[in-house]
Amino acid sequence: MSSEKTTAIVLRLIPFSESSYVVTLYSEDFGKITGMAKGARRAKSAFASALDLLSVCRIVFIRKSSDAMDLLTEAALEQPFRAARRDLSRLYGGYYVLELIDALTDQRDPNPSLFRTLQETVKALDSNANVNSVLVRFELNALKLLGQLPSLYDCVECGDRVNSNTRVAFGQTSGGVLCERCKIGKRHVVSLSLEAIEAIRQLSNERSAAGFHFSNPNVQGELRGLMNHYMSHLLGRRPRMFSFMGFP
Ligand SMILES: [Zn+2]
Known part of the structure; x- marks a missing residue:
């Protein structure tokens, strides 16, 4: 398991449990990745309002073994989609x-x-x-x-x-x-x-x-x-x- 940083665009967001999302992103360095963003649906989280479709964000995630889902730990908004x-x-x-x-x-x-x-x-x-x-x-x-x-x-x-x-x-x-x-x-x-x-x-x-x-x-x-x-x-x-x- 290693922690990675990259820039990514949110492709898909699926609510998971009361507080989390399963997020699919297209990233600059790793291509398409899917990760769990725990607590992302809470008002105060490490993801703030970065996780929105079409948002460009800087993310940190933990790569899991081949078949396990990655774990998204941070996302900071770089460019919102305002249109x-x-x-x-x-x-x-x-x-x-x-x-x-x-x-x-x-x-x-x-x-x-x-x-x-x-x-x-x-x-x-x-x-x-x-x-x-x-x-x-x-x-x-x-x-x-x-x-x-x-x-x-x-x-x-x-x-x-x-x-x-x-x-x-x-x-x-x-x-x-x-x-x-x-x-x-x-x-x-x-x-x-x-x-x-x-x-x-x-x-x-x-x-x-x-x-x-x-x-x-x-x-x-x-x-x-x-x-x-x-x-x-x-x-x-x-x-x-x-x-x-x-x-x-
Ligand atoms: Zn021909």
């Missing part, structure tokens, strides 16, 4: 991001870059940034860091560069764009406008994503539809937060 009070779409967007992180990661599998992406996304949702572009950017970035980014330039089946001046075929189950030959007979293929494929390429690239904004609402809708299908396919279910966010 919840002024804009529900930001709160739901934040919960969706947490849902994805929880579903796509395993316990104790550190990925500091993914943590930073999560932290930046939560900060952006808490600012005035456009929620839709923040979410698509997060989805693509997280997929890239987890090795699940769809193929956006080369045909996912044969590897040929996909060149089209009209529309591009995207295979939901194949995991990326398809050339004219390979798209024949494939199921779950959607046809994307050139503007949409260009937007997704820009948003998946760290450098071009920063200055990106949707100038055409149709493209924004097209991309959202694509991501809805792709994330549902990846998770094997429709994300729970889709209903709250008004996604079909």
Whole structure:
């Protein structure tokens, strides 16, 4: 047993007994961890008000042996999520991001870059940034860091560069764009406008994503539809937060 310190974001809080919580966090140095926070539901505790969904906090926890739950001993709030009070779409967007992180990661599998992406996304949702572009950017970035980014330039089946001046075929189950030959007979293929494929390429690239904004609402809708299908396919279910966010 050793005591560890790290920065983390609260993913999930489950009340346990009258006074405690079972807390799942995504941490910078240890990836996803789940620990018992004893007494955290009492007014005066070592956790003060740090344990809130989307809060960034500095935590201390005791690592237990492989199958026992860790013990969270302290949490200090570093960055509260304030947007919840002024804009529900930001709160739901934040919960969706947490849902994805929880579903796509395993316990104790550190990925500091993914943590930073999560932290930046939560900060952006808490600012005035456009929620839709923040979410698509997060989805693509997280997929890239987890090795699940769809193929956006080369045909996912044969590897040929996909060149089209009209529309591009995207295979939901194949995991990326398809050339004219390979798209024949494939199921779950959607046809994307050139503007949409260009937007997704820009948003998946760290450098071009920063200055990106949707100038055409149709493209924004097209991309959202694509991501809805792709994330549902990846998770094997429709994300729970889709209903709250008004996604079909
Ligand atoms: Zn092909």
